[in-house]
Amino acid sequence: MSLVEIEKLTISFGGKAAVSDLSLSINKGDRFGVVGESGSGKSLTALAVTGLLPENAEVSGAIRFDGAHLPQDEKAMARLRGQRIGMVFQEPMTALNPLLRVGDQIEEALKLTGHEGDTAVAGLLTEVGLEAQHTDRFPHQLSGGQRQRVMIAMALASAPDLMIADEPTSALDVITQRVVLDLIREICDRRQMTLIFISHDMRAVATLCDRIAVLRGGKLIETGPVKEVLSRPADAYTQKLVAATRMAPRQGEPHVAEKTLLEVVHLTRAFPQGGFWRWRQKPLLAVNDVSLRVSAGECLALVGPSGCGKTTLARMIVGLDSATTGQMRFEGTAYRGSDLPPARRADLSLVFQDPFGSFNPRLSITQSLGEPLRLIPDLDPLAREERLMEAIDSVGLDRAMLARFPHEFSGGQRQRLAIARALVTRPSLVVLDEPVSALDVSVRGDVLDLLVKLQNQLGLTYIIISHDLDMVAAMADRVLVMEAGKIVEEGKPDALFAAPQHRLTKALMEARLPDIAA
Amino acid sequence: MTLYILRRIFGFLVTLLIAAAVIFFLLDLLPGDPARFILGINATPEAVAALRLQMGLDDPAIVRFGNWLFGMLRGDFGLSQTQKLPVAGLIADRMAVTLPLTIFAMVISVVIGLPLGILAARHRGKIIDTGLMILAQTGVAIPNFWFGMLLTLLFAVTLRWLPPGGFTPWNEDAWASLRGLVLPSLALALPQAAILARVMRTALVDVSSQDFIRTARAKGMTFGEALWRHGVRNALLPVLTILGLQFAFLVAGTIIVENVFYLPGLGKLIYTAIMERDLVLVRSATIILVLVVSFTMLVVDLAYGFVDPRIRERRA
Numbered sequence: 001m002s003l004v005e006i007e008k009l010t011i012s013f014g015g016k017a018a019v020s021d022l023s024l025s026i027n028k029g030d031r032f033g034v035v036g037e038s039g040s041g042k043s044l045t046a047l048a049v050t051g052l053l054p055e056n057a058e059v060s061g062a063i064r065f066d067g068a069h070l071p072q073d074e075k076a077m078a079r080l081r082g083q084r085i086g087m088v089f090q091e092p093m094t095a096l097n098p099l100l101r102v103g104d105q106i107e108e109a110l111k112l113t114g115h116e117g118d119t120a121v122a123g124l125l126t127e128v129g130l131e132a133q134h135t136d137r138f139p140h141q142l143s144g145g146q147r148q149r150v151m152i153a154m155a156l157a158s159a160p161d162l163m164i165a166d167e168p169t170s171a172l173d174v175i176t177q178r179v180v181l182d183l184i185r186e187i188c189d190r191r192q193m194t195l196i197f198i199s200h201d202m203r204a205v206a207t208l209c210d211r212i213a214v215l216r217g218g219k220l221i222e223t224g225p226v227k228e229v230l231s232r233p234a235d236a237y238t239q240k241l242v243a244a245t246r247m248a249p250r251q252g253e254p255h256v257a258e259k260t261l262l263e264v265v266h267l268t269r270a271f272p273q274g275g276f277w278r279w280r281q282k283p284l285l286a287v288n289d290v291s292l293r294v295s296a297g298e299c300l301a302l303v304g305p306s307g308c309g310k311t312t313l314a315r316m317i318v319g320l321d322s323a324t325t326g327q328m329r330f331e332g333t334a335y336r337g338s339d340l341p342p343a344r345r346a347d348l349s350l351v352f353q354d355p356f357g358s359f360n361p362r363l364s365i366t367q368s369l370g371e372p373l374r375l376i377p378d379l380d381p382l383a384r385e386e387r388l389m390e391a392i393d394s395v396g397l398d399r400a401m402l403a404r405f406p407h408e409f410s411g412g413q414r415q416r417l418a419i420a421r422a423l424v425t426r427p428s429l430v431v432l433d434e435p436v437s438a439l440d441v442s443v444r445g446d447v448l449d450l451l452v453k454l455q456n457q458l459g460l461t462y463i464i465i466s467h468d469l470d471m472v473a474a475m476a477d478r479v480l481v482m483e484a485g486k487i488v489e490e491g492k493p494d495a496l497f498a499a500p501q502h503r504l505t506k507a508l509m510e511a512r513l514p515d516i517a518a
Numbered sequence: 519m520t521l522y523i524l525r526r527i528f529g530f531l532v533t534l535l536i537a538a539a540v541i542f543f544l545l546d547l548l549p550g551d552p553a554r555f556i557l558g559i560n561a562t563p564e565a566v567a568a569l570r571l572q573m574g575l576d577d578p579a580i581v582r583f584g585n586w587l588f589g590m591l592r593g594d595f596g597l598s599q600t601q602k603l604p605v606a607g608l609i610a611d612r613m614a615v616t617l618p619l620t621i622f623a624m625v626i627s628v629v630i631g632l633p634l635g636i637l638a639a640r641h642r643g644k645i646i647d648t649g650l651m652i653l654a655q656t657g658v659a660i661p662n663f664w665f666g667m668l669l670t671l672l673f674a675v676t677l678r679w680l681p682p683g684g685f686t687p688w689n690e691d692a693w694a695s696l697r698g699l700v701l702p703s704l705a706l707a708l709p710q711a712a713i714l715a716r717v718m719r720t721a722l723v724d725v726s727s728q729d730f731i732r733t734a735r736a737k738g739m740t741f742g743e744a745l746w747r748h749g750v751r752n753a754l755l756p757v758l759t760i761l762g763l764q765f766a767f768l769v770a771g772t773i774i775v776e777n778v779f780y781l782p783g784l785g786k787l788i789y790t791a792i793m794e795r796d797l798v799l800v801r802s803a804t805i806i807l808v809l810v811v812s813f814t815m816l817v818v819d820l821a822y823g824f825v826d827p828r829i830r831e832r833r834a
């Protein structure tokens with residue numbers, strides 16, 4: 001018997017269909033995965049089921065919940081959500097009200113469904129693996145994983161028949177991701193709850209769900225039991241998505257030169273903590289006495305959970321932040337961070353994680369790409385233009401695109417532009433901070449291929465920051481594992497991942513989602 | 519929270535001290551000898567010297583600054599040079615008019631402005647929103663003195679419900695004093711209410727697209743309920759900032775409206791003092807304004823901390 005029936009659902013905005021003619025049926029007790037890339041309409045479909053679509057959406061078709069059409073009245077729909085549907089969203093950082101204690105927010109959900117009681121909040125917290133002391137915390141005092149647990153507790157408050165989880169783990173690091181996925185599965189089992197799990201991650205869906213629907217451009221591509229669909233994908237697009245989950249290890253021997261390009265010597269970055277007598281408080285050591293060497297032509301990966309200090313380290317290397325003690329030497333030039341001379345800074349570049357946030361929307365691509373060239377004195381306009389052309393050619397984009405603005409590009413194209421911007425000064429070292437984690441799976445491979453190609457062509461040295469072990473295994477010559485500001489393990493990726501020594505490395509390996517069985 | 523409060527109070531005291539120093543030494547630099555000014559052009563040099571000694575003008579500037587500060591701590595603000603009356607009393611009399619006037623105006627603008635802003639945000643893009651915002655735009659554009667005159671014409675001249683101007687001291691007839699403040703506070707409140715409504719609406723519209731509003735709706739609230747329970751408090755921070763600025767502006771800036779309604783307020787006192795070069799009075803009145811404004815900012819800061827737990831424990 002089906003709990004949710006979607007029949008010929010079409011959602012359009014200003015005449016443009018974002019979801020078209022979609023029919024799905026989700027049975028009671030199913031764990032149903034909806035997979036698709038950005039713009040596939042998967043989130044809109046979930047919002048339609050819960051009556052939370054934006055006001056300007058034009059909807060046709062029918063949605064039945066437990067046999068009855070969704071109520072048209074706003075209040076009735078709201079109460080239906082409150083009592084029978086629980087939702088967990090992608091961004092645990094912004095999904096909770098920052099001004100209220102989490103206990104009060106959970107209690108509010110309980111009140112709305114008439115399940116209140118002194119023990120109810122505590123019971124929910126225990127169920128999602130939080131402690132009673134967390135009731136009085138404010139959201140900003142919790143980690144991302146803890147906030148997501150609070151979200152789940154809130155979704156469970158009404159003892160719903162259906163839980164909808166929209167990319168619940170994509171903002172979390174690998175270890176936390178695994179824990180939250182396991183938690184969701186366990187709760188669904190215990191409560192006999194139906195789950196709609198929306199994700200772009202095939203492997204997460206394969207781990208968690210028993211049925212799957214693949215969406216693309218608002219249309220249903222394929223649906224059926226997870227095992228069948230993923231082991232014998234009928235559609236070419238599904239095949240491509242499945243293939244993208246397997247990353248081929250790096251081919252050939254690395255061509256690492258003996259020459260040391262960058263040396264980091266006993267580097268420490270301390271952040272002062274609060275307190276009235278500030279100087280009496282122990283500072284927080286984001287990077288704690290780190291030493292490392294990077295050879296010319298090498299690809300070094302820094303892995304570790306969120307907050308381990310890998311980004312702080314990278315920021316100091318490229319001169320965006322300064323070390324408290326210790327120093328770095330880049331091709332013989334000693335520096336502590338932002339005192340790196342501009343001429344040398346041109347030899348170092350950084351590519352950020354989020355290609356949407358890292359471009360100023362008011363600047364044309366020419367302007368954005370041209371900015372790093374200020375580091376190079378006496379560059380005449382002709383040479384300047386030549387550099388821009390060279391950079392945009394090297395990332396495989398059209399020269400005519402230089403005149404456009406960031407919003408005209410897709411995520412993958414923007415990340416190519418970000419790489420072009422990093423290359424425009426002809427650097428020797430490029431720091432890549434989670435270069436593909438904000439991209440759709442199907443374009444990740446392309447961007448990584450491009451990075452490998454550029455490294456071979458231009459003899460670049462990479463420092464990759466990531467928590468995606470598969471990507472690291474495919475790209476890196478050497479891996480450093482970081483925890484709480486210190487480097488805890490080091491090695492070649494195949495050896496390191498085959499026999500991890502440190503507790504953290506082991507935990508990272510265990511948290512890796514299993515491959516999709518062929 | 520205690521730490522946050524202590525920090526803010528410390529900042530408040532430092533601000534006051536710096537402001538006092540700036541006011542004192544700036545006025546001290548002005549050319550002209552106050553003793554000679556008081557005695558007139560025909561005074562003998564001996565008389566001037568005697569008065570200088572008596573006024574303590576021959577002491578070094580830092581000593582005079584200290585004396586002035588400690589005098590103020592004891593409530594002694596000095597003698598007005600033109601009116602020969604204690605400045606403290608003069609200012610207190612005027613504050614008895616300006617402070618209630620400001621507070622009434624604030625209360626009226628909050629009571630009118632915030633609900634209208636919330637209403638507009640609740641129905642954003644609809645006819646109610648457009649109508650209210652046109653109204654607010656008009657309110658911002660109308661000069662308050664002109665609005666004051668219109669109010670006088672309607673309620674005082676035509677309807678004769680309220681006095682057209684003037685002020686009865688509180689100790690004579692408090693009811694009459696209150697009635698005298700109604701029209702001026704309305705005149706002051708109108709543009710402030712319009713600004714508040716706009717700020718409230720904008721802040722709330724911003725907040726309404728936040729993820730936690732969607733979470734609240736997912737919990738089972740309608741959009742309106744979610745906005746009311748989770749939106750308004752989050753939208754309050756920018757509103758508090760504006761409120762603080764408005765209060766400061768009203769205390770110091772009521773002079774035009776005071777003129778329209780013949781009210782003996784602080785603005786008028788300062789205006790007269792400046793015109794008559796009464797430096798002692800200007801100095802003390804200015805420091806009182808600084809005190810009121812910084813105190814308002816202190817209250818706003820504390821209110822921030824009260825509303826937002828993140829600010830309370832921020833390491834700044």
